[in-house]
Amino acid sequence: MAIDYEKEYDNRARVPEHPQIFARWEAEAKAYRGARTDAQIGLKYGPSPRQTIDFFPVNGADAPLAMFIHGGWWRALSPVSFSQMAKGLNAHGIGVAVIGYDLCPTVSIATITDQMRAACLTLWRKHKKHITVYGHSAGGHLTACMIATDWKSLEPSAPADLVPAGYAISGVFDLAPLTHVSFNADLKLDDAEARRMSPLYWTVPQGAMLDAAVGGIESNEFLRQSKTIAEEWGKRGAQTRYEPIAGADHFTVLDPLTDADSAMTRRIVELARHTAAKDR
Numbered sequence: 001m002a003i004d005y006e007k008e009y010d011n012r013a014r015v016p017e018h019p020q021i022f023a024r025w026e027a028e029a030k031a032y033r034g035a036r037t038d039a040q041i042g043l044k045y046g047p048s049p050r051q052t053i054d055f056f057p058v059n060g061a062d063a064p065l066a067m068f069i070h071g072g073w074w075r076a077l078s079p080v081s082f083s084q085m086a087k088g089l090n091a092h093g094i095g096v097a098v099i100g101y102d103l104c105p106t107v108s109i110a111t112i113t114d115q116m117r118a119a120c121l122t123l124w125r126k127h128k129k130h131i132t133v134y135g136h137s138a139g140g141h142l143t144a145c146m147i148a149t150d151w152k153s154l155e156p157s158a159p160a161d162l163v164p165a166g167y168a169i170s171g172v173f174d175l176a177p178l179t180h181v182s183f184n185a186d187l188k189l190d191d192a193e194a195r196r197m198s199p200l201y202w203t204v205p206q207g208a209m210l211d212a213a214v215g216g217i218e219s220n221e222f223l224r225q226s227k228t229i230a231e232e233w234g235k236r237g238a239q240t241r242y243e244p245i246a247g248a249d250h251f252t253v254l255d256p257l258t259d260a261d262s263a264m265t266r267r268i269v270e271l272a273r274h275t276a277a278k279d280r
Contacts, residue, residue, distance in 0.1 A: 005180040008221035009172075011137075011250040021251045022081065028258065029083035036090075039083070045099075045122035051115060052100040053122065054079050056086040064094045064276035065129040066268065067120065071137025071170070074112055075104040075186045085257045088265035094272045097123055105186040109175075109197050116142045121155050124162055129279050132272040133166045136254055140171020140212075144199035144229060147208050147238075164278065165209035165271040167264075170222055170250050173200040173212075173229040177221060200229050206237040209271060213264065215248035222250065 012018045033039055036056055043053040057063075066089055070082045079100045086096035101115045120131055135143040143166040151162040175194040178184055195201060210233055212226035223244065230242035245253050245264070256262035 003177070003221070005177045005221070006182060008219040009177065009181050011218075014219060015249045015251055018251055022077075025081040025084070025254075029081050032084040032087055036083075045119045046115060048102050050078065050100045050102050051118070052079065053119060054083060054098040054100075056083070056090055056096045056098070058090055058093050058095050060093060062276065062280070064132065064272040065097070065123065065127055066094050066132045066134060066272050067097045067099060067123065069099050069101075069116060069133065069135030069139030069142045071135070071139045072103075073183060073187075074109050074138045075183065085254065087258045088256070088260045088262065089268060089272065091260035092265070092269045094269060095127075105188060108193075109187060109189070110193070112138075113142060113145050113197065116146060117149055117154060120146060120149075120162060121151075121158060124155070124158050130159060130161065130275045131163050132268065132275045133163050134169065134257075134268050135166075135171070136169045137171065137250065140168035140226075141173060141175075141199065143168040144171060144173055144210060145197075145202075147210055148199050148202040148204055159278070161205060161208070161278070164205075164207075165275050167211045167213065167268045167271060168226070168229075170214050170218060170226070170253055171212065171229070172222075172225050174198045174225065200232055204233050204236045204238045207239065208233075208237075209239045209274070211241045211243060211267060211271070213243045213245055213253070215250055215253035216244040216246045217248065218250050218253075 040055040068085045079098045099119045133143045133146045146163040147166045151158045175198045212230045214226040230240040234240040256264035
C-alpha cells in the first residue's frame, strides 16, 4: 500500500488540540523569561531580524553550553515560544542559547542550515566552548546537520568537533518524502535538493553522539525517521540511541524539557557534560 505522506507528516491534523499547546508554550516561555532577569534576549548573529539568540546563562566559567533549535517545518514559530526549553538544563548548571532563524519560503532549508552554523560559530567566538545541540522537528533535522558539519572549512579557529553531541526530538533526516506533501510549496524541495539536505546521507564524524527521540504515538513515518538515522549513523561510526517517548505526540514530546528531573533532561545534561569535558 502506498504511504499517504500528507497524512503521515501533518502533525497539526494528528493533534487537533495543537492550538492550545502552542498557547501554553508561549505562556510558559513568557513566564520563564520573566523569571530570568539575567537572560540576554535578542542577541544578533546575522543581519535579518529573525537571526537572534536568546541566551539563558548560568554561573560558572566552565559551565557546559547547549543550543536549542525550535521546529515548525522550517516555516513557522519563533524563539518567543521556547524560552522554557532552557529551564531543565539551566537547573543543572548548563547555559542555553535558544536560536531564531529565517523561514521558508523566504529562504531555503539550505540557508536555514547555514544560519544555524553561523549561530554556532557566534557562540564559539563568544564562549570558546564546544556545543551540545538539541532541537525539535525541523530543529531535530538541524541538530543532525550541526553534528555532521565540517567546521574547519567554515572557521579555522573552531574545533573540528564543535558540535560533538546532539539530541534530536521528532526530527526528519531523510527529506525525500517531503517532496510529496502540500507544504513543499514553501520548502521548494526537488528530489536532488531533498537528498542534498538529508543528514541521513552525510559523512558522520567518528565518535559523534546523536540521540534520536520521538513521541511514541507519532506517525509511522516519524518513528521510522528517528529509528533509521540512529541505525544508519550507528553503522557509520557514531554513537546513537533511538528512544520513543511513551504516550507523547509530536508536541507534548517537548514537555519533559521543562522538568529538571525528567529522563530527557537528564540525558541531555549527560551529553552536555560529556561535550564540556572537551574544553578542559
